[in-house]
Amino acid sequence: MYPITFIYSANNDKDPYRKRGSEIGDIQLKATSETFSPKMVVDFVAGLLGGAAGVLVGHPFDTVKVHLQTDDPRNPKYKGTFHCFRTILQRDSFRGLYRGISSPMGGIGLVNAIVFGVYGNVQRLSDDPNSLTSHFFAGSIAGVAQGFVCAPMELAKTRLQLSTQVDSGIKFTGPIHCLKYIVKTEGIRGAFKGLTATILRDIPGFASYFVSFEYLMRQVETPGVAYTLMAGGCAGMSSWLACYPVDVVKTHMQADALGANAKYNGFIDCAMKGFRNEGPQFFFRGLNSTLIRAFPMNAACFFVVSWVLDFCNAKGGMDSVLNADQPLTIVNLDNKSQADLEATAPTVEEVVRKIITENAMSHQYVSTPKDVVHSHYTSSTINIPKESKARLASDCNLK
Numbered sequence: 570m571y572p573i574t575f576i577y578s579a580n581n582d583k584d585p586y587r588k589r590g591s592e593i594g595d596i597q598l599k600a601t602s603e604t605f606s607p608k609m610v611v612d613f614v615a616g617l618l619g620g621a622a623g624v625l626v627g628h629p630f631d632t633v634k635v636h637l638q639t640d641d642p643r644n645p646k647y648k649g650t651f652h653c654f655r656t657i658l659q660r661d662s663f664r665g666l667y668r669g670i671s672s673p674m675g676g677i678g679l680v681n682a683i684v685f686g687v688y689g690n691v692q693r694l695s696d697d698p699n700s701l702t703s704h705f706f707a708g709s710i711a712g713v714a715q716g717f718v719c720a721p722m723e724l725a726k727t728r729l730q731l732s733t734q735v736d737s738g739i740k741f742t743g744p745i746h747c748l749k750y751i752v753k754t755e756g757i758r759g760a761f762k763g764l765t766a767t768i769l770r771d772i773p774g775f776a777s778y779f780v781s782f783e784y785l786m787r788q789v790e791t792p793g794v795a796y797t798l799m800a801g802g803c804a805g806m807s808s809w810l811a812c813y814p815v816d817v818v819k820t821h822m823q824a825d826a827l828g829a830n831a832k833y834n835g836f837i838d839c840a841m842k843g844f845r846n847e848g849p850q851f852f853f854r855g856l857n858s859t860l861i862r863a864f865p866m867n868a869a870c871f872f873v874v875s876w877v878l879d880f881c882n883a884k885g886g887m888d889s890v891l892n893a894d895q896p897l898t899i900v901n902l903d904n905k906s907q908a909d910l911e912a913t914a915p916t917v918e919e920v921v922r923k924i925i926t927e928n929a930m931s932h933q934y935v936s937t938p939k940d941v942v943h944s945h946y947t948s949s950t951i952n953i954p955k956e957s958k959a960r961l962a963s964d965c966n967l968k
């Protein structure tokens with residue numbers, strides 16, 4: 570589990586147990602044990618549920634997009650996005666909008682479990698977990714990790730969506746059928762066509778995704794529901810803006826035929842041919858509909874992820890139940906100048922938020938937040954019984 574070391578700096582004092590309350594600055598909470606924690610699993614579960622929520626909200630947009638993309642340009646059925654939406658609703662009710670939801674539900678759920686699971690764990694274990702740099706690297710690593718599941722999944726999706734254009738001569742019943750066929754005819758490597766492009770897209774994609782979400786969430790003191798939805802939506806849009814040109818190339822490569830019939834000879838070749846034929850627009854086709862879908866989808870996704878994490882970590886969280894009597898240890902860190910300490914001294918809110926959200930499972934609750942911090946500053950071990958945690962959280966407005 571995660572006993573938490575509460576590290577503070579004090580002037581010229583190497584004795585970890587000396588109490589020098591007035592000279593404390595730079596406070597960090599750190600896991601002192603790498604043992605498996607339920608918190609590691611919570612990230613994956615939160616991602617799974619968030620991904621499912623995102624698909625539930627985003628799928629109708631995808632349906633509309635596919636209908637519009639496949640409409641006959643000479644004799645169009647739809648006058649635009651909204652008209653298409655209404656027509657499907659009238660003709661087919663909600664079922665029409667939600668047709669075909671099962672494979673993205675499973676696929677994106679799984680990809681999001683990997684994304685949020687890897688991201689959360691890497692971010693927490695990094696040296697300075699709260700810096701935007703840590704969020705950037707954790708997002709990048711998550712981008713690489715999910716690529717191995719995401720690439721074959723999107724390959725199957727692309728082939729299915731374009732099944733009238735890519736002439737394989739057979740009708741696929743679903744993504745698994747399609748992937749099985751690809752493995753049978755092209756080998757296991759065939760199933761990973763576009764893997765490099767997917768990873769190249771998703772390193773900047775998920776780095777910007779998490780950095781922008783974190784950045785926006787830091788702009789207000791206590792983000793409410795509407796604000797969290799807005800931040801998630803914007804994070805989704807900025808993520809696509811950061812990687813869209815790479816996504817276009819990836820799609821073309823995955824849609825390309827194999828062997829002698831292939832049009833492109835790798836990523837660079839594909840990008841150059843596209844640019845030569847169409848100019849810069851090649852890299853931005855379909856961006857609008859991607860952005861329109863990204864906002865609601867990622868608003869829902871981040872909202873559900875944040876909610877699940879808050880629920881498990883703050884409200885008598887799993888770790889605090891399992892580790893209710895573990896102490897919070899305070900030790901001294903290296904020397905810092907007094908000015909340094911004053912500049913970096915955290916606010917009450919920051920300290921308490923860290924204690925609650927970063928999994929410090931036991932601390933003493935002394936009536937007001939001010940006292941709590943004071944006791945952190947002055948004693949070496951503090952215990953907070955788990956019932957007090959909720960009270961502490963609500964006193965500090967942390968829900």
Ligand SMILES: NC(=[NH2+])NCCC[C@H](N)C(=O)O
Pocket residue numbers: 623677770771774775778805808809812863866867
């Ligand atoms: N390029 C990316 N993969 N960006 C991250 C956003 C992922 C999100 N599931 C979406 O489809 O909107």
